[in-house]
Amino acid sequence: MNLFRIDFQEVYERHLCRHGHFGINVLHLIVVLVIYIAIFGLVGAVVDRIAPDNRVLILLGLTLPWFILVLMNCPLRVSCATAVIVLMLLGLYAVLPRVPVWVWPVLIFAMHHFQQYSHRIYPMRRNMDRYAEKYRKGPLLFVLLLVYELPILLNYLLFGRPDWVAGCSEIVDA
Numbered sequence: 001m002n003l004f005r006i007d008f009q010e011v012y013e014r015h016l017c018r019h020g021h022f023g024i025n026v027l028h029l030i031v032v033l034v035i036y037i038a039i040f041g042l043v044g045a046v047v048d049r050i051a052p053d054n055r056v057l058i059l060l061g062l063t064l065p066w067f068i069l070v071l072m073n074c075p076l077r078v079s080c081a082t083a084v085i086v087l088m089l090l091g092l093y094a095v096l097p098r099v100p101v102w103v104w105p106v107l108i109f110a111m112h113h114f115q116q117y118s119h120r121i122y123p124m125r126r127n128m129d130r131y132a133e134k135y136r137k138g139p140l141l142f143v144l145l146l147v148y149e150l151p152i153l154l155n156y157l158l159f160g161r162p163d164w165v166a167g168c169s170e171i172v173d174a
Contacts, residue, residue, distance in 0.1 A: 001134055003144050006073045008151070011144070012160075014135060015152045017126040022164045024122035029153045031115040033089060034107060036150070040093040041104035056094045063090075066147065074151045081154045 019025055040059055047055045063086060071079045135141055156163060 001136070001140055001144060003140065003147065004069065004072075006144065006148065008074050008078070008148070008155075010131075011135075011148060012152055012155055014128065014131040015156070016163055017128045017131070018119075018124055019122075019156075020124055020126065020163070021122040024118050024124070025153055025156050027118040027121070028115055028149070029157060031111045031118075032150050032153060033085070034111045036086065036089050037093050037096075038104040038107040038111070040090060041099070041107075042101065044093065045101040045104070056090060059090060059093075060087075069147060070151055073148070075155070075159075077159060078151045078155045081158055082151045085150065085154065 019028065043062060044055050044059060047058045051058060067079075067083060067086070070082050074082070135144075
């Protein structure tokens, strides 16, 4: 498992084993979008102390290394969709009223718990043995999923319509 060179299709197929339901993908997308705005809020609070007039440009610049990873490892259409969504989120963040900085970690914490709760609403336990060796639970997998979750969700929701029905079962049994 290498954060800088992934097999996007394989990571996507792994995702379908626990997140094959359309509803959980929509809920996780909402969670991820709110968390991204909260991250902009946290980093923006630091940037405000250094260069408040250039806050949005600096935040945009700080997303570039992450986006380069996405561009190098994801299909072009997924990368483009990811760029559009992140730019829209950054624009939304720019027009939001300023809130106390403590609001952002509270939002991240709440969204994380909501994401965990969504697995109770849409329980799915498919055989993931195919991925167990390569994608071992731990810090590296956590970071890999953190980096690529938005592109994975966008791939599913925008370009993976056949997977809304097929899910993991056809992929694992193939």
